[in-house]
Amino acid sequence: MPPPLFAARCKACWFVFGLVCLTVASFWSLDLKWAQFFSVDAAGRMGKFIGELLVPETSSKFLTKLVWAALETLAMSALGTLLAVILGLALAVPASKTHLDDPARWRGLSRAVLNMLRSIPELVWAALLLISAGLGPLAGTLALALHTSGVLGRLFAESIENAGAGPSFALRCRGISEAKIFWYATLPQILPQLVSYTLYRWENNIRAAAVLGVVGAGGLGQMLAFHMGLFQMGETSSILLAMLVLVALVDALSFTSRRWMAA
Amino acid sequence: MQTVLSRNPQRGPSKRDPAWMGRMFWLLAGAALLWPALVLTEFKVWTLFEASNLKPTLKFLGDFFPPKIEGEFLLLVAKETWRTVAIATAGIALAMLLAVPLALLSVRVLSVSALTGKMNKLPSALRTLLRWVMVLLRSVPELIWALIFVRVVGLGPTAGVIAIALTYGGMLGKVYAEILESGDAQVTQSLLRNGAGRLQAFFYGLLPQNAAELTSYSVYRWECAIRSSAVLGFVGAGGLGQQMDASMKMFNVSEVATMLIVFMLLVWLADATSAWLRKELG
Numbered sequence: 001m002p003p004p005l006f007a008a009r010c011k012a013c014w015f016v017f018g019l020v021c022l023t024v025a026s027f028w029s030l031d032l033k034w035a036q037f038f039s040v041d042a043a044g045r046m047g048k049f050i051g052e053l054l055v056p057e058t059s060s061k062f063l064t065k066l067v068w069a070a071l072e073t074l075a076m077s078a079l080g081t082l083l084a085v086i087l088g089l090a091l092a093v094p095a096s097k098t099h100l101d102d103p104a105r106w107r108g109l110s111r112a113v114l115n116m117l118r119s120i121p122e123l124v125w126a127a128l129l130l131i132s133a134g135l136g137p138l139a140g141t142l143a144l145a146l147h148t149s150g151v152l153g154r155l156f157a158e159s160i161e162n163a164g165a166g167p168s169f170a171l172r173c174r175g176i177s178e179a180k181i182f183w184y185a186t187l188p189q190i191l192p193q194l195v196s197y198t199l200y201r202w203e204n205n206i207r208a209a210a211v212l213g214v215v216g217a218g219g220l221g222q223m224l225a226f227h228m229g230l231f232q233m234g235e236t237s238s239i240l241l242a243m244l245v246l247v248a249l250v251d252a253l254s255f256t257s258r259r260w261m262a263a
Numbered sequence: 264m265q266t267v268l269s270r271n272p273q274r275g276p277s278k279r280d281p282a283w284m285g286r287m288f289w290l291l292a293g294a295a296l297l298w299p300a301l302v303l304t305e306f307k308v309w310t311l312f313e314a315s316n317l318k319p320t321l322k323f324l325g326d327f328f329p330p331k332i333e334g335e336f337l338l339l340v341a342k343e344t345w346r347t348v349a350i351a352t353a354g355i356a357l358a359m360l361l362a363v364p365l366a367l368l369s370v371r372v373l374s375v376s377a378l379t380g381k382m383n384k385l386p387s388a389l390r391t392l393l394r395w396v397m398v399l400l401r402s403v404p405e406l407i408w409a410l411i412f413v414r415v416v417g418l419g420p421t422a423g424v425i426a427i428a429l430t431y432g433g434m435l436g437k438v439y440a441e442i443l444e445s446g447d448a449q450v451t452q453s454l455l456r457n458g459a460g461r462l463q464a465f466f467y468g469l470l471p472q473n474a475a476e477l478t479s480y481s482v483y484r485w486e487c488a489i490r491s492s493a494v495l496g497f498v499g500a501g502g503l504g505q506q507m508d509a510s511m512k513m514f515n516v517s518e519v520a521t522m523l524i525v526f527m528l529l530v531w532l533a534d535a536t537s538a539w540l541r542k543e544l545g
Contacts, residue, residue, distance in 0.1 A: 011543065023356045026349035030420045030501075046415055075303035082297075119527045123406075123494045124504075127511055128519075132311055132320040137304040211406040215497060218304070228410060240407065247402050 052233035056241055065223070066242050073219035073246070076137050076212075077205040080144030085198055087145065088152035093182065095153065096160040099168065114157070117150025122208050126217045137218030144205050144212070155197045159190040199254070206250050210243050220246070326516035330524060340506070340525050347502035347529070350420050350495075351488035354427025359481070361432030366439035369393040372448045372469065373461045397440075400433025409495045423500030427488050438480055446472045479541045486537045493526055503529075
């Protein structure tokens with residue numbers, strides 16, 4: 001006989017039951033306007049919207065602005081990631097327990113700071129920083145730097161803790177100071193891993209920088225929000241295409257560089 | 264690394280860095296790229312500390328404490344938090360509805376023509392087309408989908424749910440296909456060779472093998488969706504993000520502080536739940 005579909009002792013059954021309840025409750029409590037989405041009126045509006053998007057604006061003046069905005073997005077992501085590496089490394093050192101007898105007094109506090117930096121999404125940081133940094137790419141760069149430093153700081157701290165104990169133990173036995181041990185034993189060991197994490201986050205940040213502009217933080221996103229707000233669909237479609245091309249280029253670059261490094 | 268002997272043997276080994284030329288080159292190249300980056304991003308950090316900027320910034324930071332904890336406001340925040348979780352759950356449910364057929368249609372292990380050598384042209388073309396569809400769905404950032412749908416269906420959670428469904432559908436579809444193809448194909452192919460239908464081969468061959476990994480990834484993506492739906496609220500898709508945006512625009516910083524704390528607690532809770540679920544699933 002096949003086992004019953006639902007058994008009171010099976011943990012997985014209760015888990016699936018809970019999930020189904022959560023999903024049903026979600027759909028029921030949200031006032032999703034299915035009728036409005038699937039009506040003929042909405043289909044007509046969608047069709048008109050897509051039709052207007054199919055004619056991108058290609059005047060050379062606008063394309064020049066687009067290229068500058070794309071470069072601004074790239075610069076925002078690169079500078080933000082660079083600042084995040086510096087801040088992340090500065091926070092990762094107190095946040096890691098380098099050897100068994102390390103008191104690591106600042107570990108709890110620095111991990112809490114890193115978690116706080118990590119939990120707040122980049123867009124929320126950008127919206128908060130707009131007040132002091134004003135509209136423009138400075139807010140976006142700082143927002144990316146703050147969020148990414150939380151992510152990278154935690155990854156760096158884990159790398160430091162997982163580094164092989166041999167070299168640092170040899171230096172510690174001779175009485176060398178902890179700072180020199182970090183620079184000459186731990187850091188050269190973990191450097192390839194740090195670089196790999198940094199490049200991965202940079203690739204992610206290029207996508208993030210493109211959308212940060214929607215709240216006014218510069219780059220392609222700010223242009224997109226601007227032209228969509230004025231219902232200039234030709235320009236909007238060019239900007240969307242530029243974003244897709246940027247993301248595709250970065251994907252291709254990272255794929256080929258990973259193949260080249262593995263070869 | 265060889266020690267380079269200096270000209271006079273009595274002075275001991277030379278202290279010059281043997282790799283200095285390469286390192287100096289990359290340092291200068293990095294600095295040369297840094298300058299245009301600083302100019303393009305208008306990186307005038309000192310403006311943050313100008314007197315006209317510093318006073319409102321300090322007032323802004325000061326207003327963060329104490330966070331607003333009035334009963335009526337906390338009730339509103341609780342309702343919006345539930346809406347954020349509901350948008351994420353509904354979005355992931357629809358994303359799975361989209362991802363499962365896409366994944367099943369694009370895996371090579373369920374191809375009958377591939378059992379006897381090379382896959383036929385039409386099935387191969389269909390699979391490549393579906394992969395491109397998934398790539399397209401994944402590449403458009405969900406904020407952009409949400410911006411577009413807010414203009415079509417109006418403000419509210421519908422735009423957020425559809426945006427999450429489309430983006431995460433592409434992501435889940437790709438990873439489901441990868442997980443299904445990475446297992447041992449022996450069982451599935453035996454079933455197919457002996458006349459089982461493709462769905463039967465999936466349910467009795469592929470699914471039992473990969474169920475744990477599939478569920479674990481889906482739970483992880485549900486946690487990511489909760490974070491996304493809070494961010495999508497900033498363009499009008501409802502939930503905690505929309506409330507935060509509204510409070511920020513009115514400079515009600517103490518309300519923003521409460522909502523930030525609640526959001527961090529939500530993310531921590533979702534993280535803990537997903538870690539526990541993944542541990543239970545093994």
